[in-house]
Amino acid sequence: MTLLLTLDDGSVQRALTDAVELAREAAVAEAGAEQVGAHEGVYREDAVSATHLFEAAVPGYRGWCWSVTVAAAGPELPVTVSEVVLTPGREALVAPKWVPWERRVRPGDLGVGDIFPTEDDDPRLVPAYLQSDDPAVEEVALEAGLGRVHVLSRYGRQEAATRWRGGEFGPRSDMARSAPESCGTCGFYLSLAGSMRAAFGVCGNEISPADGRVVNVEYGCGAHSEIHVETTSSVPVAELVYDDSQLDMEPVREPADS
Incomplete structure (x- = not known):
C-alpha cells in the first residue's frame, strides 16, 4: 500500500514531509526495529501537522501500519512527534462495527432465565x-x-403483522402454497381479538405443523378440517375378462332316450 498525498507548499509542510527518519525513530522506540517496515507515505493532518505511515511487521496484524504524527508550531521551530499508533490499512482484517447488545439480540436468542428489558x-x-x-x-x-x-401501539401491531405474514406461517410459505384450503375456512382456526382479528389467528390442530402458532388467515396445510379423501381400493379393479384359451373343454353328452 502506498499513500502519497501532495502537501501544501511552505517551509513547515516541507519540514513535516522530510521528517521521515524522525518518525521512524519514534516508531522504532515504540515497537522495536523488527516490527517497523518500509515508509509507505505521508498525509497532511492540518496546517502544522502530518502523519507518516510505516509498514507494521507485527504478527497477526497483516495490512496494518504504524502511524506517526509529527508537528511543527512554526517555520523556525523544530518538528516534534505527537503520537505513535498502530492503525489498520485498506486490506487489514479488523473487527466488525460495534453494535449495542440490545440491537444484537435476535429472535430465538432468549434462553431460560435470560432477561431482556424493553427501552x-x-x-x-x-x-x-x-x-x-x-x-x-x-x-x-x-x-x-x-x-x-x-x-x-399501531406501529407495533403493523410491525408484528408484517413479520407474521412474511414468516413461516404466512400465505407465501411452501406449505401454504401447496395446501388445498386456507386457515380462514378451517374449524381449528382460532381468531385473534382486536385489530388483528381480520388477518390472524392461532392453529388448534395438534396434527398441523402450526399447532399453537399464530397463522395468517391465508395460510393453510394438509390438516384442514374440511378436507375429505375418498376411500377407494388401492388396487384398480377392471372389468372381468375370461380367457377361454386356458380352459379345458369337454363335449356335453346328451342324455339317452328312455
Whole structure:
C-alpha cells in the first residue's frame, strides 16, 4: 500500500514531509526495529501537522501500519512527534462495527432465565391510561387489554403483522402454497381479538405443523378440517375378462332316450 498525498507548499509542510527518519525513530522506540517496515507515505493532518505511515511487521496484524504524527508550531521551530499508533490499512482484517447488545439480540436468542428489558421509548408500546375505581369498569378494561401498563401501539401491531405474514406461517410459505384450503375456512382456526382479528389467528390442530402458532388467515396445510379423501381400493379393479384359451373343454353328452 502506498499513500502519497501532495502537501501544501511552505517551509513547515516541507519540514513535516522530510521528517521521515524522525518518525521512524519514534516508531522504532515504540515497537522495536523488527516490527517497523518500509515508509509507505505521508498525509497532511492540518496546517502544522502530518502523519507518516510505516509498514507494521507485527504478527497477526497483516495490512496494518504504524502511524506517526509529527508537528511543527512554526517555520523556525523544530518538528516534534505527537503520537505513535498502530492503525489498520485498506486490506487489514479488523473487527466488525460495534453494535449495542440490545440491537444484537435476535429472535430465538432468549434462553431460560435470560432477561431482556424493553427501552423506555420503544415505539412498539404505548401507555394504557385507563384507571377507574369502579370494579365493573376495571373488569371490562382488563378484558380489553387496557388494565396493563403498556399495550401495543399501531406501529407495533403493523410491525408484528408484517413479520407474521412474511414468516413461516404466512400465505407465501411452501406449505401454504401447496395446501388445498386456507386457515380462514378451517374449524381449528382460532381468531385473534382486536385489530388483528381480520388477518390472524392461532392453529388448534395438534396434527398441523402450526399447532399453537399464530397463522395468517391465508395460510393453510394438509390438516384442514374440511378436507375429505375418498376411500377407494388401492388396487384398480377392471372389468372381468375370461380367457377361454386356458380352459379345458369337454363335449356335453346328451342324455339317452328312455
